[in-house]
Amino acid sequence: MGFSEELASITHAKISLDEQMDKHTALRVGGVAKYYAKANSLHGLNQLLETCKSYKKHYKVLGNGTNVLVSDKGFDGLIIDIRPLSDVFFKRDEVRASAGASLEKLIKFAYEHKLSGIEALSGIPATVGGAVVMNAGAFGHNICDYITTVETLCDGKIKFYSKEECKFGYRTSRFLGKKEVIIFASFKLNESEREIIRAGIKTYAELRKSVQPTGSSCGSVFKNPKPSSAGALIERAGLKGFAVGGATVSEKHGNFIITERGASATDVYLLIKYVKEKIKEVFDVDLVEEVEYVGEF
Ligand SMILES: Cc1cc2nc3c(=O)[nH]c(=O)nc-3n(C[C@H](O)[C@H](O)[C@H](O)COP(=O)(O)OP(=O)(O)OC[C@H]3O[C@@H](n4cnc5c(N)ncnc54)[C@H](O)[C@@H]3O)c2cc1C
Numbered sequence: 001m002g003f004s005e006e007l008a009s010i011t012h013a014k015i016s017l018d019e020q021m022d023k024h025t026a027l028r029v030g031g032v033a034k035y036y037a038k039a040n041s042l043h044g045l046n047q048l049l050e051t052c053k054s055y056k057k058h059y060k061v062l063g064n065g066t067n068v069l070v071s072d073k074g075f076d077g078l079i080i081d082i083r084p085l086s087d088v089f090f091k092r093d094e095v096r097a098s099a100g101a102s103l104e105k106l107i108k109f110a111y112e113h114k115l116s117g118i119e120a121l122s123g124i125p126a127t128v129g130g131a132v133v134m135n136a137g138a139f140g141h142n143i144c145d146y147i148t149t150v151e152t153l154c155d156g157k158i159k160f161y162s163k164e165e166c167k168f169g170y171r172t173s174r175f176l177g178k179k180e181v182i183i184f185a186s187f188k189l190n191e192s193e194r195e196i197i198r199a200g201i202k203t204y205a206e207l208r209k210s211v212q213p214t215g216s217s218c219g220s221v222f223k224n225p226k227p228s229s230a231g232a233l234i235e236r237a238g239l240k241g242f243a244v245g246g247a248t249v250s251e252k253h254g255n256f257i258i259t260e261r262g263a264s265a266t267d268v269y270l271l272i273k274y275v276k277e278k279i280k281e282v283f284d285v286d287l288v289e290e291v292e293y294v295g296e297f
Contacts, residue, residue: 003055004035007078010051012044013037019079021070021294024062026125027257028216029265030070031295033079040084042183046156048080049181053155060294061181063100063127067134067218069272071295072265083127085183094148095189099129099182103136106187107201116192117146119200123208124219129182133175134290135168139204144168150175151184158183171223171290213252220255221272222287230287231255234275237282244271269297 007015019036022028035057039045052059058077062068085100088109095115097106107122120141124131131143132150147168150161152175159180167174175182212219222230234240234254242249246263249271250256257268276287 003051003057006051006055007035007037007048010037010044010047012041013039013048021065021074021079024079024081025065025068025070025218026216027069027218027259027263027265027268028261029072029259029263029268031072031074031265033070033075033077035078036081037078038081038084042085042153045080045082045085045181045183046153048078049153050156052078061129063130064102064125066125067130067290068292068294069218069265069268071269071293071297073296075295080181082129082181082183091186093188095187096184097128097187098184099127099132101128102126103128103131110187110189111194111197111201114192114194114197115189116197116200117189118143118187119197120204122201123205128185132166132182132185133173134171135173136171139207142168144173146187146189147185148188149186150182152180153183154180170226211253213250213256213258215250215258216260217250217256217258218291220290221257221275222255223290225285225287228285229255230279233279233283233285233287237278239275239278242271242274244268244274247271249275265297269293 016036018032021030021033037048061080083100085098088097088101103126120139124136126136135142135144147163150166152159224230231254239249240254241251245267246260247267248258250258279285279287
């Protein structure tokens with residue numbers, strides 16, 4: 001049996017070939033993934049990983065695809081979509097979420113059970129797994145502030161990491177760029193009242209709406225070169241509204257690139273490159289991408 005046939009024989013996964021990645025990424029650009037699999041169970045996920053290992057094929061796990069730029073040349077391996085693994089439940093006094101659950105689902109679960117803490121993360125269009133890898137955060141709160149443990153799958157084994165072992169930093173963790181797949185994260189939240197939690201969610205949603213543009217984007221393109229902010233530098237360099245093909249630096253927020261219909265990943269890539277060069281020239285600051293490149297550029 002070849003790799004495709006082996007994949008097709010995995011009953012706990014749904015396989016497709018030459019999958020258009022613009023459908024699966026928030027920037028709405030990018031070429032095809034040669035192989036694409038929705039993992040419908042942990043067993044299926046493990047079989048996908050083992051099959052890649054046996055055939056020496058590379059893979060990439062994606063959540064909601066809100067922090068990736070997939071090349072127009074596509075991805076020559078297997079993209080694993082783990083969004084079907086989306087349970088959120090209690091484990092003793094902690095909330096345990098499967099990596100494919102959306103942050104929105106986690107926040108709703110917390111609200112329903114009168115648990116507070118993660119309201120500031122509402123509006124981040126991430127899965128739990130993607131948010132853990134990136135240590136997603138907003139308005140001074142990061143997901144790591146509420147995490148107790150993370151569980152991963154690697155080489156057929158489940159590993160447990162304490163919060164300290166996760167090595168969280170500003171938009172990073174030990175899992176970024178690694179082969180280990182996050183399968184669960186557990187959270188310790190605080191008891192509160194629904195009205196208070198709801199008010200918090202509303203406040204953060206309004207704040208987000210006031211500063212962030214709508215349209216297809218990947219959120220912040222660059223990490224903030226502390227103590228400065230990437231958006232402020234880009235604005236001061238006069239780059240707001242600057243465009244390459246169908247990709248434009250947002251007029252509302254300098255750290256957002258908005259793509260229009262017909263844009264390509266190359267447009268986004270060249271715009272990022274141009275912004276970096278300009279910021280280096282004007283301020284002698286090296287901007288570092290928060291968005292991750294997938295495939296060859
Ligand atoms: C409109 C908009 C607003 C945003 N606002 C914010 C914000 O306020 N704060 C913020 O921090 N970010 C923000 N982002 C960026 C993005 O949502 C976050 O980086 C988020 O954490 C990515 O989650 P995801 O599920 O989409 O991950 P993906 O983009 O699918 O993947 C990101 C990385 O995580 C890896 N990954 C995903 N799941 C797993 C897993 N289970 N196991 C191992 N690796 C995995 C991928 O391989 C990839 O390396 C925004 C994006 C958009 C489009």
